[in-house]
Amino acid sequence: MATIDSVRESIAGADSLVVLTGAGVSAESGVPTFRGTDGLWRKHNATELATPEAFEKDPLLVWEWYAWRRDLIRGVSPNPGHHAIVELEKRAKEFSLITQNVDGLHSMAGSINVVEMHGSIWKVRCTACGVESVDREVFGELPPRCACGGLLRPGVVWFGESLDADVIGKAFGAAKGASVMLVVGTSSVVQPAASLGAVARDAGAYVVEINIEETPMHGVADAHLTGRAGEVLPALL
Numbered sequence: 015m016a017t018i019d020s021v022r023e024s025i026a027g028a029d030s031l032v033v034l035t036g037a038g039v040s041a042e043s044g045v046p047t048f049r050g051t052d053g054l055w056r057k058h059n060a061t062e063l064a065t066p067e068a069f070e071k072d073p074l075l076v077w078e079w080y081a082w083r084r085d086l087i088r089g090v091s092p093n094p095g096h097h098a099i100v101e102l103e104k105r106a107k108e109f110s111l112i113t114q115n116v117d118g119l120h121s122m123a124g125s126i127n128v129v130e131m132h133g134s135i136w137k138v139r140c141t142a143c144g145v146e147s148v149d150r151e152v153f154g155e156l157p158p159r160c161a162c163g164g165l166l167r168p169g170v171v172w173f174g175e176s177l178d179a180d181v182i183g184k185a186f187g188a189a190k191g192a193s194v195m196l197v198v199g200t201s202s203v204v205q206p207a208a209s210l211g212a213v214a215r216d217a218g219a220y221v222v223e224i225n226i227e228e229t230p231m232h233g234v235a236d237a238h239l240t241g242r243a244g245e246v247l248p249a250l251l
C-alpha cells in the first residue's frame with residue numbers, strides 16, 4: 015500500500031510531474047462540488063444550465079446561475095491544497111497542472127503552468143463577434159452584452175461542446191510525458207479529462223489518486239491516498 019512517504023519520494027524523483035484537479039480541490043475553499051452529497055448537480059439540472067441549448071432557450075436563467083456562482087467564488091480564497099500545488103510546481107523539474115475547475119483559484123494561489131480544460135468562469139465571449147475577455151466585475155444587467163451589442167456567454171465549456179484543440183493537445187501531451195501524475199479531487203466521470211490518468215499510466219507514469227472516496231480511477235491508479243486535498247497535498251511537500 016502506498017504511503018505519503020513513498021509518494022513523496024516518487025514526486026522528488028520525477029522528471030515530469032503532472033497534477034490533474036477537479037472540484038474536490040476547491041471544496042475546502044467553500045466552492046461546492048458537482049456530484050457529492052451537497053453537489054450542484056444534485057440540486058440543479060445540468061441540461062437546463064450548462065448546455066448550449068439551455069443558453070439559446072433562456073440566456074437569462076443561465077446567466078443568473080453563472081452570476082450566482084461568480085459571486086460565490088469571488089468571496090473565497092485558495093486553500094492549503096492549492097498552495098501545496100504551487101510549491102510542487104516550484105520544486106519540480108518539469109510541471110503541468112491540468113484543471114477541470116473554472117474558478118481560477120489555482121492561478122490566484124500562484125500556479126503558473128495551468129491548463130484550464132473547461133475554461134474560466136471569469137471569461138466572457140461574445141456570441142456575435144467572438145471576442146473573448148476576462149471580466150471579474152459584477153454585471154449590472156443580465157444577460158450581459160458586448161460593446162458590439164451581441165449577447166455575451168460565459169467562457170466555459172458546456173456539456174455537448176468540444177474542448178479547444180490546443181487545450182486538448184496540452185493536456186494529453188502533458189499526460190503522455192508525465193513520470194508521476196497526481197489525480198486530485200475529481201470524480202473521473204467527465205470525458206476527456208477522465209481519461210488522462212489512464213493515458214499517463216499507459217505511457218509509463220506512476221499515477222496517484224487523492225480523493226476522499228473511491229472513484230472509477232480505482233482500477234487505474236497505481237496508488238491511492240484517501241483524504242482531503244487540503245491535508246494530503248501539503249503532507250506531500
Ligand code: OAD
Pocket residue numbers: 035036037038039041042047048049050053064114115132171172173198199200201202203204224225226227229241242243244
Ligand atoms: P465532481 O463534483 O464530479 O467530483 C468531485 C470529487 O472530489 C469527488 O470524487 C469527491 O469525492 C472529491 N472530493 C470532494 N471533496 C474533496 C476534498 N476535500 N479533497 C479531495 N477530494 C474531494 O467534480 P469534477 O470531477 O471536477 O464540468 O467534475 C468534472 C466536471 O463535471 C466539472 O468540471 C464540471 C462538472 O459538470 C462542466 O461543467 C463541463
